[in-house]
Amino acid sequence: MRLVLKLESEFIDRIKEHGRDSYPEECCGFLFGSSDGKVKTVRDLHELLNSSGENRSRRYVIGPAEYRNAEIWAEGKGLEVLGLYHSHPDHPSRPSQFDIDHALPWWSYIIISVERGSPSVISSWVLNDDRSGFGEERIEEVKMREGTKKVVTDQ
Amino acid sequence: MAVKVMIPTPLRAFTDKKDAVILEGKTVGELLGRLTTQHAQLKKHLYADNGTLRNFVNVYVNNEDIRYLKYEETPVTENDVVSIIPSIAGGGTAI
Numbered sequence: 001m002r003l004v005l006k007l008e009s010e011f012i013d014r015i016k017e018h019g020r021d022s023y024p025e026e027c028c029g030f031l032f033g034s035s036d037g038k039v040k041t042v043r044d045l046h047e048l049l050n051s052s053g054e055n056r057s058r059r060y061v062i063g064p065a066e067y068r069n070a071e072i073w074a075e076g077k078g079l080e081v082l083g084l085y086h087s088h089p090d091h092p093s094r095p096s097q098f099d100i101d102h103a104l105p106w107w108s109y110i111i112i113s114v115e116r117g118s119p120s121v122i123s124s125w126v127l128n129d130d131r132s133g134f135g136e137e138r139i140e141e142v143k144m145r146e147g148t149k150k151v152v153t154d155q
Numbered sequence: 156m157a158v159k160v161m162i163p164t165p166l167r168a169f170t171d172k173k174d175a176v177i178l179e180g181k182t183v184g185e186l187l188g189r190l191t192t193q194h195a196q197l198k199k200h201l202y203a204d205n206g207t208l209r210n211f212v213n214v215y216v217n218n219e220d221i222r223y224l225k226y227e228e229t230p231v232t233e234n235d236v237v238s239i240i241p242s243i244a245g246g247g248t249a250i
Contacts, residue, residue: 098246
């Protein structure tokens with residue numbers, strides 16, 4: 001069963017902007033929202049500082065204290081931490097082996113490719129239960145103002 | 156003795172959506188052993204193939220990281236709260 005991630009246009013724009021502003025380093029941030037088991041709906045996102053001590057153009061790191069704070073914040077709002085987004089500067093928006101090795105199950109991992117400083121393809125991924133790799137999740141862009149919906153990634 | 160173990164959001168899919176479980180054990184290792192026995196699908200996400208905790212899995216007894224205590228041999232009492240808290244990392248390609 002293919003999962004769906006509902007994402008308002010405003011959030012897609014903010015992720016793209018964060019990727020552009022952080023280039024050539026990777027950006028990252030948490031996704032917050034709700035889930036009914038088949039569809040996750042993003043209600044908010046928090047931009048984070050990439051605290052990787054290694055090459056920040058190829059790595060992002062979010063420490064346990066930031067994770068704990070995010071979970072406490074989400075629970076206070078009646079939301080869940082649905083996953084996170086990060087950018088791949090000058091690389092495709094597909095998970096790397098490093099992403100797979102460090103991924104948590106169930107979460108949505110949005111990746112935005114930033115080519116020469118310009119955000120391009122955005123996609124979302126969920127780790128397979130056996131940790132063998134990621135499956136792509138369909139992003140459903142929600143245009144709140146017009147009340148219309150548009151599929152931006154589908155295969 | 157019964158000790159509360161806090162489960163982070165992404166792992167709750169394997170604990171019937173519970174954010175905490177109460178488990179019997181005298182050490183962190185015993186608690187995690189029972190946790191992964193009762194919820195077998197958790198094991199591959201918490202432990203690497205060599206049987207050690209994955210490097211992004213942090214375990215705290217109250218506010219102390221077990222890496223600075225006695226790792227999985229760290230003793231627990233029923234007033235303690237054990238928390239599993241992930242570090243998160245990723246990125247494009249190998250450095």
